[in-house]
Amino acid sequence: MTTAELVRLLNLMGVGALAVSGTLAAGRKQFDLIGVATIATITALGGGTVRDVLLGRHPIVWVEDPLFLYVCLAVAGVTVLAVRRRRLPPRLLLVADALGLAVFAITGAHIAEEMGRTGLIAVVMGTLTGAAGGALRDVLTGEVPLVLRGRDLYASAAIAGIIVYLSLAGLGVERAAAALAGVAVIIALRLASIFAGARIPAFDHS
Amino acid sequence: MTTAELVRLLNLMGVGALAVSGTLAAGRKQFDLIGVATIATITALGGGTVRDVLLGRHPIVWVEDPLFLYVCLAVAGVTVLAVRRRRLPPRLLLVADALGLAVFAITGAHIAEEMGRTGLIAVVMGTLTGAAGGALRDVLTGEVPLVLRGRDLYASAAIAGIIVYLSLAGLGVERAAAALAGVAVIIALRLASIFAGARIPAFDHS
């Protein structure tokens, strides 16, 4: 398996994990089946779409590689059938979601780099790739985006991991190793937040 | 009248129908006149805008042809004046909206095809062209998009009509005839939903 194939596989896994969470979010709102498939797809592919539109990168990710769309629709369908039989284990979902966030964030930062954008722009684009899909899901289901008010480490985990990745790559570490370190930092921080309650402060000015 | 002129005329009729529905939605929320014109325009042109931005197609539809914008503003103005005198017939509006959805969906799918996108991408782009404007209207007026939760045939009617269009064109049927068949399927399904109560199932996972 080449590196490009590995990246695509990891991205497909991330897409699948986020599509499951989108499907469940739509189910809680009693959307119809078209709505469920739409929310699952936007949750999983919204971040990469926002990144590509802001960077002017065409064709955007799922227009270039429609397999991502098919995966979303298939995952949404399987999830709808599966939850009729039994409840999905929430911790498994959270771990899968953490993997998705990590892969998307580092991939997004790397794509910005490849287009000649560095530093803050790479951090912003990576974080958007990881977190904007969930924010769009929340807006479309009538919620204030959890990523903006949740206080757990989500966007902040992505930012930390991207900074580790960019710093190591800047120090001459081989890019694949730097990317792996960034992914590991994001997953570690995210799991620390989920299972040990790590938090960031709120700003209350009412 | 050439085919291109006919397509433009049908599109202008669709824009007008959706602008009326946007104006009425803004009126129910007591928006000011700028807000009404904005919501009317976003309802009517939002779908084509989303399609063009996602496909990287510039200039986007109403930047290339500002007549679409002028029609939205004129329709919004006439609607505001008209409803002060008498209630608009709701069934007429629904039929006009069905025509708009049908024309937008087939036009959107055709534009994706012309850019070399086929299959699922053409279905997605056609459906977005027909349905995304109404979804943006709902989000901006503080509602969860009706198209995602309404259970009546709206996005699903568009999808069915686009599949008929693409299938017939793929089988060698002349494109104009295939497009007409697609438009007819969408209008028929939409009217069946409005007047005979055809529905798609919801997914309730609360």
Next chain:
Amino acid sequence: MTTAELVRLLNLMGVGALAVSGTLAAGRKQFDLIGVATIATITALGGGTVRDVLLGRHPIVWVEDPLFLYVCLAVAGVTVLAVRRRRLPPRLLLVADALGLAVFAITGAHIAEEMGRTGLIAVVMGTLTGAAGGALRDVLTGEVPLVLRGRDLYASAAIAGIIVYLSLAGLGVERAAAALAGVAVIIALRLASIFAGARIPAFDHS
């Protein structure tokens, strides 16, 4: 100081003013610090982003000139620290916001002109540059956009100023003078609305 440097300085002042208002809006919703920085940035840069995406102008403003992003983050940080000590004077903020609106609106219209778009498209793009960031802030904090329902002169002030600017430039007035006149009209109308209660009518059709 050249004209280009002056425009950039005025734009940075507008970005700073809108970032303060975004920070305070996020504080009222008890967002976490990442959420506050995000809302401040979207409030300040959302309008220019929407304009550039709709015009297909890449790299978009803050990707090309990341100083805008750094200013947003710095202003958000300083604002969070400052409001812990004392309340910011609301009238000062409103005047700063009026300046931001005016500069953004005329800059946005000018950018559309430079890309060969005139008339209604320049008006729409200028108004979006001034007002879309606040609308995105409102949607992301769970509010119906104030600009659509507020009845005070905001988008309407921008539209009037842009029309003055385009008309004077069309009559052969030197562009810098025409721009200054447009900026002055917007600030005057906005302040008239804030301090003298000038209003536009609502359309109530419930």
